[in-house]
Amino acid sequence: MSLKTIHEIDIVKAPHSKIASVDFDNLIFGNTFTDHMLVCDFKDGAWGKPLIKPYEPFLIDPSAKVFHYGQAIFEGMKAYKDESDDVWLFRPDQNLERFNKSAVRMAMPEVPEDIFLGGLNEILKLEKDWVKKGMGNSLYIRPFMIAFGTGVVAAPSTQYRFMIILSPAKAYYSGEVKVIIAEHYSRAANGGIGAAKAAGNYSAQFYPQKLANEQGFQQIIWTDDATHTKLEEAGTMNVFFRIGDKLMTAPVSERILDGVTRKSIIALAKSMGIAVEERSVLVEELIQGMKDGTLKEIFGAGTAAVVSVIRAFCYQDTTYELPVQDDSFALKLKEKLTNIQYKLEDDPFGWTVKIG
Amino acid sequence: MSLKTIHEIDIVKAPHSKIASVDFDNLIFGNTFTDHMLVCDFKDGAWGKPLIKPYEPFLIDPSAKVFHYGQAIFEGMKAYKDESDDVWLFRPDQNLERFNKSAVRMAMPEVPEDIFLGGLNEILKLEKDWVKKGMGNSLYIRPFMIAFGTGVVAAPSTQYRFMIILSPAKAYYSGEVKVIIAEHYSRAANGGIGAAKAAGNYSAQFYPQKLANEQGFQQIIWTDDATHTKLEEAGTMNVFFRIGDKLMTAPVSERILDGVTRKSIIALAKSMGIAVEERSVLVEELIQGMKDGTLKEIFGAGTAAVVSVIRAFCYQDTTYELPVQDDSFALKLKEKLTNIQYKLEDDPFGWTVKIG
Ligand SMILES: Cc1ncc(COP(=O)(O)O)c(C=O)c1O
Numbered sequence: 155m156s157l158k159t160i161h162e163i164d165i166v167k168a169p170h171s172k173i174a175s176v177d178f179d180n181l182i183f184g185n186t187f188t189d190h191m192l193v194c195d196f197k198d199g200a201w202g203k204p205l206i207k208p209y210e211p212f213l214i215d216p217s218a219k220v221f222h223y224g225q226a227i228f229e230g231m232k233a234y235k236d237e238s239d240d241v242w243l244f245r246p247d248q249n250l251e252r253f254n255k256s257a258v259r260m261a262m263p264e265v266p267e268d269i270f271l272g273g274l275n276e277i278l279k280l281e282k283d284w285v286k287k288g289m290g291n292s293l294y295i296r297p298f299m300i301a302f303g304t305g306v307v308a309a310p311s312t313q314y315r316f317m318i319i320l321s322p323a324k325a326y327y328s329g330e331v332k333v334i335i336a337e338h339y340s341r342a343a344n345g346g347i348g349a350a351k352a353a354g355n356y357s358a359q360f361y362p363q364k365l366a367n368e369q370g371f372q373q374i375i376w377t378d379d380a381t382h383t384k385l386e387e388a389g390t391m392n393v394f395f396r397i398g399d400k401l402m403t404a405p406v407s408e409r410i411l412d413g414v415t416r417k418s419i420i421a422l423a424k425s426m427g428i429a430v431e432e433r434s435v436l437v438e439e440l441i442q443g444m445k446d447g448t449l450k451e452i453f454g455a456g457t458a459a460v461v462s463v464i465r466a467f468c469y470q471d472t473t474y475e476l477p478v479q480d481d482s483f484a485l486k487l488k489e490k491l492t493n494i495q496y497k498l499e500d501d502p503f504g505w506t507v508k509i510g
Numbered sequence: 511m512s513l514k515t516i517h518e519i520d521i522v523k524a525p526h527s528k529i530a531s532v533d534f535d536n537l538i539f540g541n542t543f544t545d546h547m548l549v550c551d552f553k554d555g556a557w558g559k560p561l562i563k564p565y566e567p568f569l570i571d572p573s574a575k576v577f578h579y580g581q582a583i584f585e586g587m588k589a590y591k592d593e594s595d596d597v598w599l600f601r602p603d604q605n606l607e608r609f610n611k612s613a614v615r616m617a618m619p620e621v622p623e624d625i626f627l628g629g630l631n632e633i634l635k636l637e638k639d640w641v642k643k644g645m646g647n648s649l650y651i652r653p654f655m656i657a658f659g660t661g662v663v664a665a666p667s668t669q670y671r672f673m674i675i676l677s678p679a680k681a682y683y684s685g686e687v688k689v690i691i692a693e694h695y696s697r698a699a700n701g702g703i704g705a706a707k708a709a710g711n712y713s714a715q716f717y718p719q720k721l722a723n724e725q726g727f728q729q730i731i732w733t734d735d736a737t738h739t740k741l742e743e744a745g746t747m748n749v750f751f752r753i754g755d756k757l758m759t760a761p762v763s764e765r766i767l768d769g770v771t772r773k774s775i776i777a778l779a780k781s782m783g784i785a786v787e788e789r790s791v792l793v794e795e796l797i798q799g800m801k802d803g804t805l806k807e808i809f810g811a812g813t814a815a816v817v818s819v820i821r822a823f824c825y826q827d828t829t830y831e832l833p834v835q836d837d838s839f840a841l842k843l844k845e846k847l848t849n850i851q852y853k854l855e856d857d858p859f860g861w862t863v864k865i866g
């Protein structure tokens with residue numbers, strides 16, 4: 155694919171760049187922002203002209219519906235720089251599509267492709283110096299939409315603001331990842347908003363996440379809320395299980411986010427001759443797999459974390475340490491994926507899209 | 511109870527009041543705000559000094575966590591004016607308690623009583639002319655807290671803003687209320703945030719609500735997400751069923767908001783000699799009750815709607831019209847409740863609290 159050109163956009167450049175003051179070797183994920191942001195407002199049933207302007211706080215009414223009813227969605231993407239200083243996106247069409255699915259589920263207007271992807275192209279051209287070369291370096295992209303209309307009555311807004319902000323990043327997780335399997339708390343309901351990248355899904359996890367952290371676990375693997383027997387996904391990653399030489403991951407459903415990394419990992423694994431099954435994996439299969447030695451790997455997959463090897467999981471107060479794999483599927487898949495993203499290898503799937 | 515006095519507060523008065531420009535006979539619920547708002551910030555682990563200042567938009571960073579992760583909670587209360595021009599609150603201690611329960615579930619700091627109730631007392635003294643006399647008139651009170659800290663990483667904020675805004679109101683619903691019983695969509699998961707007055711719970715309902723509206727129903731009665739057989743609550747109301755001469759309502763749980771109106775209705779009904787059962791009512795009991803004529807009433811109960819008589823419900827494409835009751839529990843309970851709220855009757859429970 156190539157990015158749709160945007161015809162109508164205003165650009166107000168920042169008088170000077172902050173880039174010299176940023177320590178790119180010591181970035182905290184999601185904390186540093188580039189010089190500009192994109193803003194586009196929806197009112198009277200239509201999107202206005204997008205504006206790229208200096209990154210700065212903005213004014214909003216205390217009764218704006220985003221504050222009271224959480225009508226807000228977002229996406230998470232990354233831009234990568236290759237050795238020739240070209241900047242690339244990875245499957246941005248998938249993020250646009252998912253964003254607009256989230257919009258429908260949250261009763262918000264869809265954002266047209268030229269504003270979302272065309273606008274992203276423009277702001278990335280302006281901020282290309284913020285994308286650093288080298289494996290692991292990227293510019294994290296956060297498109298989001300909030301309900302801007304006012305009024306403390308629980309009904310959809312009629313005004314919205316779409317924005318794109320950009321944050322230079324290193325890899326998301328560092329160190330060993332140990333997870334706990336959810337036995338009481340849940341992330342999503344049947345018929346709920348789990349498949350949407352809706353703001354409310356994330357704060358709902360903060361308290362159980364805090365409890366998990368206090369017990370020494372970095373992440374929670376969520377299970378279905380009705381029985382807590384089916385493994386679903388982690389807070390910001392889909393989860394893969396390798397039992398024997400087969401890779402398994404929960405099917406996407408209305409409870410699970412349809413991850414771009416997840417679907418890319420599935421395609422890559424298949425292309426590498428690894429058998430993949432999209433089906434509900436039960437907690438008891440993990441326990442059984444630990445007993446008989448067939449559970450070989452667990453890993454998370456997501457834009458921020460890329461591929462994150464899980465070293466141990468806790469269930470019913472027992473912690474199970476996973477064996478270290480010489481022939482790790484996770485590491486092989488991660489290498490393949492990042493090589494494509496950083497343009498170090500051919501991209502037979504046509505996933506990468508050049509900014510320009 | 512009486513309201514805790516606040517010792518430290520700053521007040522900046524609006525230079526002139528908008529009140530003369532407001533048409534109090536034609537208010538749209540939640541759309542008009544008084545002259546002032548209360549603002550109090552939490553940072554470095556502590557609440558600062560509250561400030562009452564003119565109602566106006568405020569500045570916030572595009573990466574504020576409220577926008578991305580929906581970390582936001584609120585309350586809904588009302589102030590009433592009696593015939594002697596005194597202003598009253600109804601069980602405000604219950605709202606404070608619930609607010610702080612919501613805060614814990616959303617990994618947010620609790621708001622101390624003197625800031626929440628003491629601050630509310632101060633702003634209501636200032637805005638007392640906005641509370642109009644007469645049954646049905648009230649000043650709707652919206653305390654809320656949002657995650658003010660910045661950063662696009664899914665973790666709790668370290669900075670928060672607590673605010674109180676006020677909106678003069680007439681009754682919330684008018685006309686006949688017909689509801690549809692949820693067969694696919696859900697409001698809350700087991701182990702989720704349904705019992706918290708968290709922003710994300712509300713936008714999650716907008717899309718199914720829109721579908722219901724398109725089919726001619728004003729509200730949805732939510733059912734449990736696992737089986738859709740148990741009746742839970744409506745979007746902003748708890749729900750009561752009268753079968754024979756017994757009143758039934760779902761027990762509070764982690765899926766259901768512990769409504770102040772709900773618990774007051776239960777107490778009033780008991781004091782009036784009506785049998786009340788807090789138990790899960792099944793959809794099939796309603797259908798059976800329609801067949802054998804024992805289902806006499808359904809009504810919603812909540813601060814905004816007070817008591818809202820439900821005229822019909824739809825299930826599996828069949829609409830069931832409820833009989834009109836001469837001896838309506840809903841209307842009797844509503845009268846009793848509002849008489850207490852407006853100080854037209856004794857308040858044997860000590861529920862009302864005077865501003866001053
Ligand atoms: C809940 C959830 N699951 C999975 C993912 C992974 O999706 P993707 O690979 O598209 O980044 C994310 C986030 O990005 C997420 O928020």
Ligand SMILES: Cc1ncc(COP(=O)(O)O)c(C=O)c1O
Pocket residue numbers: 586743744745746747748767768769770771772811812813814
């Ligand atoms: C989901 C929900 N249920 C029930 C209620 C009723 O609670 P209360 O009577 O405290 O207003 C409300 C709102 O106010 C609500 O938001």
